[in-house]
Amino acid sequence: MTTEQPRRRAPGMSPDQRRAMIIAAALPLVSEYGTAVTTSQVARAAGIGEATIFRVFSDKEELLDACMAEALRPDHAVEQIASIPMDQPLADRLAEAAEALSAHLERIGAVAGALMASGHRRRGSSTGPAGRRGASTDLVKATADLFEPEAASLRAPAEQVALVFLDLQFSKARPGEGLSTSDLVQIFLHGALRGEPS
Helix, strand or coil: CCCCCCCCCCCCCCHHHHHHHHHHHHHHHHHHHHHHCCHHHHHHHHCCCHHHHHHHCCCHHHHHHHHHHHHHCCHHHHHHHHCCCCCCCHHHHHHHHHHHHHHHHHHHHHHHHHHHHCCCCCCCCCCCCECHHHCEHHHHHHHHHHHHHHHHHCCCCHHHHHHHHHHHHHHCCCCCCCCCHHHHHHHHHHCCCCCCCC
């Protein structure tokens, strides 16, 4: 006869871990419902009791602000860009970077659009140091690193070239409108004219 082992509770999370888990569960709901999302919906998505949300957030507004701050964070895009294989041609590296940036901007747009359309105004401030057009220093560095194998052929230092590339990405039309990612990369690398300049 075997004796039944007492059940162990899962190890507890730190407040920061719990906060991150709740935000991750809330982001898709906020993108869909904006301010109409309920803490009950978020709790179900996170697999927790609703009261747990209020152990790490003072109110729903603070949770919505945290979701917007998370959407603005470029960490995922930075990781994707930093993992691009450097043995590919530069055009392919830049196309992959452009796709990572597009996904980042779409996420920002989905969360910000849903919140703004439903009347939410952020109480918080900016989430960190940023360069031109909101590009974080980490994002600029990761993008500049893509140009390093061709550093001797660049018209300007890699960081300046990266900033121009990021400006182009941040200002391009929404996906499905205008030029493809490949076309944008080719124009960025080779200019608007075909063939050799006269």
